[in-house]
Structures are given as C-alpha cells and as structure tokens.
Amino acid sequence: MKNHTKVTQFFLEGFEGHLGLQLGLSLLFTLLYTATLMGNLGMIAIITVDAHLHSPMYFFLKNLSLLDICYSSVITPKAMLTFATGNKVISYNGCATQMFFFSLFGTTECFFLAVMAYDRFVAICNPLLYKVIMSKKTCTLLVAVSYFFGFLNCCTQTGLTFSLSYCEPGEINQFFCDVPAVMKASCSDTFVNEIVLLAVCGLIIIVTFTIVLISYGYIVATILNIPSVEGKRKAFSTCTSHIMAVSLFFGTAFFMYGQPGAISSPNQGKVVSVFYTIVIPMMNPLIYSLRNKEVKAALKRHLTKMIFLH
Incomplete structure (x- = not known):
C-alpha cells in the first residue's frame, strides 16, 4: 500500500460516449x-x-419538497458541468462533502416517507384525534428525528468510506460520489465496509418500509369498513400520491443499497442513480399536485387571483 501514490482528487467516469452524447x-x-x-x-x-x-400533511409535504431540492442540488449541478465541459475531476474533499450531504438527504427522505405514512394512518384511523396527535410540536419533532437518523447514517457511511486508502488513478465509475462506486475505487480491502453498507442501509430500508406497510395495513382495514363507496374513494384518494412516491423511492433505494449486488453492478447502478437522484425529486411535486384535489384547488385559486390582479 505504501508504494502507491495516494489521490488528492478523483475522476468521475460518468457515462461513456462521444461529445454529442455528453x-x-x-x-x-x-x-x-x-x-x-x-x-x-x-x-x-x-x-x-x-x-x-x-x-x-402539507407541513410534511412542504418539508419533502425542500428536501428534494437539497437532495437533487447536491448531485445535478456538478453532473451538468461535468457533461458540458468534459472536466471529470472532483477533489478528495469535494467528493467526501458530496457523499456526506447526499447520504444525509437520501436517508432523511426514507424516514420522511415513513413519517408521512404515519400521518395518513392517524388522519384516517383516528380522525377525531388527528389535530391533537399530530400537533405542531409533534410534526416538528418527527422532522428533526428524520434528519437526526439521516445525520447518523451519513456520518457512518462517509467516515467509513473515506477511512479507506485511495490510490492513483482514482477513477470512480459513476457520475457522482456515491458510496458503492467510491468504495469500489479503493485500493484497500472493502469487505467490512460492504457489510456495514448492506447492514445499515438494509436496516434503514426495512425499518422505514415496515412502518409504511403497517400504517397502510391499518389504513386499508379502516377504509374497507367505511360504509359508503364515496367515503372509501375519498379516504383512499388521500393516500395514492404517497403510495406512488414510496414505491418509486424505496424500489430504487433497495436496488442500489439494500441487496448484495449493489457494489458489483456499477453500470446498472448509473441508470438507476439518474432515476432516484434527478427524476424522483422532479416527479414528487407532480405526483402530489396532480393527484391531490386540495393542491389543485389552491393552485386554481391563486392563479385566478393573479389573473384578476393583472
């Protein structure tokens, strides 16, 4: 290991192809x-x-939108410049910083989606106590707890990944500094890191997704007991947007971090990475606005006001 030259920067290989493709x-x-x-x-x-x-519900949705902006902003501007200029270099510290914040926001979003499922559970299964249980203090605490677990995971993953040795040429087979891709570029033994990645990320996905499943199990049971068809439709319509967002996010997260092939399939990972780093943050507001009558009504009210003011 001492005979190798340690890196001070990495090269993001991104997607291979000619200038037009880039x-x-x-x-x-x-x-x-x-x-x-x-x-x-x-x-x-x-x-x-x-x-x-x-x-x-909209307090959490507002925070999810803020999180999606941060989540996407950690990756996309750098990727845009890399493709446009052909400059694939990222500094050692820049790579560590990108990984830290990407892990922070990605993990926090997992917990956010679980919190939003719990919110829907309380709203449908305990409607009379909804405002009492989901008080402003409780909502703020749930957001803080989500960020706390995100912080724990990003410290763990970034700390362990950059405790490894990295030697020339320092090539990362990805368009950003993701944990599996950076780990694969190491000239150290990564077995312990791979086990920790699989165990911690697998646990996060299992715990948060279990909260979602249990919440929706109770929600479905409650909806089925509603006597009117209109009541069932109205209750279920408040959940469909969240179900779509959960399915997209957890499906891609499991593919990347929750199964043993995560480290060994970087080329597949690039395509999936585009989806969960850029496409999902873009789709979330569309999903929640197009599937939500209250949001559409609010948009209509304010657009009408703007038109009449002009």
Whole structure:
C-alpha cells in the first residue's frame, strides 16, 4: 500500500460516449433540474401562502419538497458541468462533502416517507384525534428525528468510506460520489465496509418500509369498513400520491443499497442513480399536485387571483 501514490482528487467516469452524447446528457440534466426546482419551489410557495393547506400533511409535504431540492442540488449541478465541459475531476474533499450531504438527504427522505405514512394512518384511523396527535410540536419533532437518523447514517457511511486508502488513478465509475462506486475505487480491502453498507442501509430500508406497510395495513382495514363507496374513494384518494412516491423511492433505494449486488453492478447502478437522484425529486411535486384535489384547488385559486390582479 505504501508504494502507491495516494489521490488528492478523483475522476468521475460518468457515462461513456462521444461529445454529442455528453452535451445531450448535460441538456437533459439541466431540463430535469430546472423542472425539479420549479416544481418543488412552487409546491413550497403554494403551501406557504394558502391557508387551506396549513395542516400536518402539507407541513410534511412542504418539508419533502425542500428536501428534494437539497437532495437533487447536491448531485445535478456538478453532473451538468461535468457533461458540458468534459472536466471529470472532483477533489478528495469535494467528493467526501458530496457523499456526506447526499447520504444525509437520501436517508432523511426514507424516514420522511415513513413519517408521512404515519400521518395518513392517524388522519384516517383516528380522525377525531388527528389535530391533537399530530400537533405542531409533534410534526416538528418527527422532522428533526428524520434528519437526526439521516445525520447518523451519513456520518457512518462517509467516515467509513473515506477511512479507506485511495490510490492513483482514482477513477470512480459513476457520475457522482456515491458510496458503492467510491468504495469500489479503493485500493484497500472493502469487505467490512460492504457489510456495514448492506447492514445499515438494509436496516434503514426495512425499518422505514415496515412502518409504511403497517400504517397502510391499518389504513386499508379502516377504509374497507367505511360504509359508503364515496367515503372509501375519498379516504383512499388521500393516500395514492404517497403510495406512488414510496414505491418509486424505496424500489430504487433497495436496488442500489439494500441487496448484495449493489457494489458489483456499477453500470446498472448509473441508470438507476439518474432515476432516484434527478427524476424522483422532479416527479414528487407532480405526483402530489396532480393527484391531490386540495393542491389543485389552491393552485386554481391563486392563479385566478393573479389573473384578476393583472
């Protein structure tokens, strides 16, 4: 190991291809990122200004939109520049910083989705106590706890990954500093790190997804006991957006971090990474706005006001 030259920077290999493909990817990432910012900032704005949306569900949705902006912003701007300029270099500290914040926001989103499932459980299964149970203090605490677990995981993953030795040429077979890809670029034995990655990320996915499943188990049972068809439809409509978001996020997260092949399939991982780092943060506001009558009504109210003011 001492005969190797330690790296001070890494090279993000990204996607192989000619200049036209790289410029096309830069344009695609730019369009997706712009849509992500507009959609999530729009969601934050409409929830903030519309009094009808000042409820726990929309408090969590507002925080999810903020999280999606941060989550995507850690990766996408750097990827856009890499594809556009061909400069694949990222500093050692820059790579560690990117990994830290990406792990922080990604893990926090896992817990956020579990918290939002619990919120729907309380709203449908205990509607009379909903405002008491989901008080402002409780909602703030649940958001803080989500970030706390995100912080624990990002410290663990980043600390362990950068405790490894990295030698020249320092090539990372990914378009950003993701844990499995950076780990594979190490010239140290990574067995312990791989086990920790699988155990910790697997545990996070299992725990949060179990909370979601249990919550929706009770929700489905409660909905089935509602006598009217209209009542069942209305109750279920409040959950469909969240179910779609959960399915997309946990499906890709499990593929990347929750199964043993995560380290050994970097090429497949690149394609999936595009989906969960860029596409999902862009889709979340679309899912929640297009499938939510209250959000659509709020948008209509404020658009009408703007038109009449002009």
